[in-house]
Amino acid sequence: MLEIIFARCLPKCIFATITMGKRFNIFDKGKEQKLLKLLYGNEREQNEAFSILRKDALNYCFVRGKKLGFSSEETSELYGEAMLAFCESFQKQGIDASPTGYLKMIAKNKSIDKFKKKKGLIFVNTEQIELSTVEDEKRKEIMELNETGLKKVLHAMENINPLYKTLIHSHYFLKMSLAEIAMEQNASPKVIKTQLARAREAIRKLIK
C-alpha cells in the first residue's frame, strides 16, 4: 500500500518542475540535488527518491528516538508523523531544496514536540479539553485522535475491501480526482464514483 501511495503522491507537484527548473540548474550537483530531481521525475524516479528518503528517515528516527529515550512505539510514531508531514508538505507546496535535510528537520521538530509531550511540558491531553470554549479553539492545532478514535479508524480501514481502501487513499489522501483514478484503473469515472460511495458507506458503518 505504501508503495502505491508514494508512487501516486507526487504527480500533482510535477508542475513545480517547470516553475523551478531554473533552480535545479543552479544546484545541479550533490546528493540532495539528485534526490530533488528524482522527486520531480517520472513515477519510477519518484519511487526511487522516496525509497532513499524512507531509508534515511528510518535511520534518523531510530537514532533520534534512542537519543531521546523513546520506546519502539514512540519512535515508530515519530517516523509515521515525520513522513506524513513530509508527504503532505510536498503535496501542498512542493520542496525546492534539500529533501533529506527538510525531512530530517521535520523529524527533529516532531521528536522535540514528542519529547516535550512526554515530559508534560505542554498541555496535550485532548480528553480534558472542552471543545466549546474559545480557549480550546486556540488549541485546535494540538487536538488529535485519542486511542478510541484511532482504534475505530484503523479497525474500519483494516476490515473494508482492499479495493475500497486503495480508493480512499487515492482520493482522500493523494487528492486524486475521480477521472485520474478511473484512468489508472481502466474504469469509467462513474464506476469509481459508485465504488467510492460504497467505500465511504462501509467505513461509516464500521466506525459506528
Place this chain on the structure above:
Amino acid sequence: MNTEILKYLNGQMSPNEQNAFNQRLDADETLSDELMSIVARESFKQDLKNEFKTWESENAISGQKIPFSKIAQIAAVLILIIGLSVVLIHYLEKPSHLIIAEYMEYPLPGNHRNSIANDVDQYPMSDAFDAFREANFEEAAKLFTGYSANHSLTNESNLYAGISLLWTKKQTNIAEAIPYFNTVLATTNDRNDAALYFLAIARYELKEKEEAKRLFQEIAADPNHFKCQQAKAILEAYF
C-alpha cells in the same frame, strides 16, 4: 482537524449528538469528505508505523546487517593498508640489531694467524673456546670472565669474554661487556682493533647510537682496520 469529527471519532459525543452528527454526515458531503480524509491520513500513518516496526525488527534489534559488499570493501582496504605497511616497513625501517653472524664474525684463536696458541687443545682456555664454538655463549662468557680474573692472557680472555657476553643478546650482559673491551683498549695490543669494533656494536645495542656512530666512523676512517669495510656498510645501513 475538525473538532466535531474528532469528538465523533473519539467517542466524546452523547448518543443524541452522535445521531445528529450521522445525519449531518449523510447530508453534508464536505463533512463526509473531511471524515474520510482523517481516516485515510491515520491509516497511512499507521502503515508507516508498521513499516518502522518491521524495519526495526529486521535491522535494529537483531543488529545492523552489514552487506557482504561492504565487508568486502573494508577487507580490501585493510589488506591494501597492511600490504603497503609491510612493504614500507621492509624498505624504510632500518635494521635494529647488529648482533648477527654477518657482523659478529671473528676468528677463533686456532685459526688466527696472530694467535699465541696454534694448538688449541693445549691452550689454557680450551674449555671456554669449546663452549664458544658450540654457541654456548652463557657458559663461554662465564669461563672467559673467570680467566680474565685469574689468567695472564687477559687481553684475549677479555676480548672473548666481551664477545661472548654480546652474543647472549641480553641488555645486562651487553652492558657488562663494555668494561672488558675498554680494558683491552686501555693498553696497546693486537686486540685493540677488534675491541674497538665490538665496543661500537655494544654501544649500538645499548641504544647509545651517537657514541656507536662515532666509533664506527673511527673504524671506517682507518683503511688498515680489518673491519673498515664492514664499519662503512653498518654506517650506511644503520645510521
